[in-house]
Amino acid sequence: MSASSIPLLEIRALKVEFPSRRGVLVAAQDVNLTLEGGEILGVVGESGAGKSTIANAVMGLIEPPGRMADGQILLRGERIDALPKERMRRIRGRRIGMIFQDPLTSLDPLQTVEQQLVETMLTHLDISEREAKARAVELLEQVGIPDPEHRVKNYPHQFSGGMRQRVVIALAICCEPEVLLADEPTTALDVSIQAQILDLLRRLVRERGMGMIIITHDMGVIAEITDRVAVMYRSRVVEEGPTEKILTNPDHPYSRSLIAAVPPPDRRIDRFPLVEYIEKAGTQKKALDLSTHWLGQARDFGDSGGPLLEIENLTMRFLVRPSLIPSRRKWMTAVDNVSLEIREGEVFGLVGESGSGKSTVARLICGIYTPHAGHIRFAGEELTAMRLRREINRLRRQMQMIFQDPYSSLNPRMKVRDIVAEPIRFHRLAESGAEVRHIVDDLLEHVGLGTAAALRYPHEFSGGQRQRISIARALATRPRFLICDEPTSALDVSIQAQILNLLKDLQEELGLTMLFISHDLPVIRQMCDRVGVMRHGKLLEVAETEALFTRPQHPYTKHLLDLMPRMRHEA
């Protein structure tokens, strides 16, 4: 990199503002970045730090009323931020390509992949339709889609998530741009797919000498692929430098705590380290005396002696192609003959990629689905055989679920107080309205939200706070068994640490038994006592957590452990 040459892309003193009724929100300020050809620059930070704003500013696609208030963007030394609309449009897609986070929603569902590729190429390149079609097939081949001649005629919904992201990449590079902006390109994907997509991106950058900016909140991705990193915090770049240096020896305290907060995959720690720089030390949770506290009452469930939850030969199928003729019906087996036991007081982890059937198991246990075959026994009682609503409700009270998406799992029209009170009222766990209110306030206090939260609506809270509401709601029935389905995968790393610590504390205090579902191996390692690995609906291996991580038996488990993104300095 010679200092005298003009950089491929240069961002100078960028400032982006979003005027609103409450005043001007500054999404990015004093951002100075350069990118060379063949280089991968990572931009890392938490949600709301302004990472995506930078990419949108470069593309000239800041959503109004947002605007670029200051600064310059230069492509090969030429200013592009003030270009007229039409000239900027010709740069987009032609000289700067962009990839979005969610491959499932990035493609027009009504057009074939070929139509979308050809349309893009014909817009920018001076080639015939026939040439464009031939190139479309080549491109799909380059991004690693098997059987491209046929697949090019398919619609987006006929591709899996990982394959769709390959299509998105093909679309972004089809006019051979000089710069590629990738906004969280692998966040919505499984670990193994993530590794493949990152490989593909790296290969394309090297082969074509493109410059790439990759925006992510995932330190693992940064370690995996980038040459340099810029750390963003509250709209500013607080630190920038070679990846190796930032990961091993960061200067800024925020970078330091962000890196420390990534759960280490290779050893078990007692508590998740918090991103202290923003969180101002510790949670404000108060200790409680279970002998007198409401949560401690009615916990004498009696000891059944055996395991709390037993699953035997559980099978669940979904109808994928309905037909009048039974032989033509097509079924997808989501859970295939799974048997496992969860002991009282233990945290049992289920790990696997999306579509492996782990969430279906959780839904079968709490009765959202009815299994096709097999038995589920909870505290010695057969759940699958129960018919009486009263009986079922008695056991349901003892098991509660926390869902992945904190945005859609709370009713937006209900106040937090009513959300948390609903299970108490439903199961008639309190004598009077005043008592319900008292319990709700207490629960909210306990999960670290404070009683003032009770009168507000879910949309007033952040993702992490909403997940705390979900936890309070789950605790409201004084459960014995808690099912957590990816409780933190929608959250930032700092928030994740808080929520996981809270769950851990509650589990210890209340002696809860937990089924913890995650695709994130480091998190599983910190949280769980025993782990089961699932793939294609089958349970491949069950082992003590440490044993699983140090001596995996099944080849697929080994494969998963190999794919786990690791910080280079820890390897």
Added chain:
Amino acid sequence: MLLFIARRLAQSVLVMLTVALIAFTLFQYVGDPINNMVDQDTSLAERERIRKQLGLDDPVHVQFWRFVQNAAHGEFGISYRLRKPVAELIAERFPATLELSMISAILALAIGIPMGIYTALNRERWPAKLFMTLSLVGVSLPTFLIGIFLILIFGVQLRWLPTFGRGEVVQLGWWSTGLLTASGLKSLIMPAITLAVFQMTLIVRLVRAEMLEVMRTDYIKFARARGLKERAINFGHALKNTLVPVITIIGLQVGSIIAFAIITESVFQWPGMGLLFVQAISEVDIPVMAAYLMLIALVFVIINLIVDILYVVIDPRLRVQS
């Protein structure tokens, strides 16, 4: 695809049978048909004889089956009021209603959809805001009021357009059309506008809301990021996706244009089925009411079938994968 259509057809038959049952019960429970046919001084024995002759003493399911068979052949008996076969009455009136409905549907779609697109794409411009305000007026004003206003202004004050009837019609076989004469066309203008206003404003608002929703999606953002032309994004990608949900509503609306032409037809004394139906109600002319009910149900069923097929044509996700 074939299985899909077959299943939809089976459902349609079920719907038609249910409606037939309702129409049939009209005969059973709204007055005694014999009373409606005979004089005061007909003897009881005579009444019994007619009853037997008409098969009205058969078991209910036999009568219902006969009703369904006759209905399938388009026979609904004789109108009590006009003493003419109902099928003939309907055949006379149906072209008038269908012409009026189709013209207003075309009007509503041809103006509503482009206006919806315009207001969605140029949300901040003043014409868009004006359209939206006007559409609010259109949605809230009752149809008959609009009709009466139009009559007052263009018929009474300015004397440009006739205020009632169809004008001169031309017979094409059994079909009578008003579209081929100047007076027929002139007569059509006001009723068609009156009938179209509500549907049009509804379509404007619907298309606008759906389009705004689509413009926020990732694939539109990605299309922008690929540097596609504004026109290609708006019409190639956004509009097509907007139409998927809009088609259902439009289908139902076209059905209701035909069904609810009643009010407009009364206001303009339009000699269509709606007017026939209103008169039938006031005189308890049950065969006409039953026939009208069945016909409207049939129209809805057919439109829904078309909408379902259109769905599959537009949205590849609904096509069965081979």
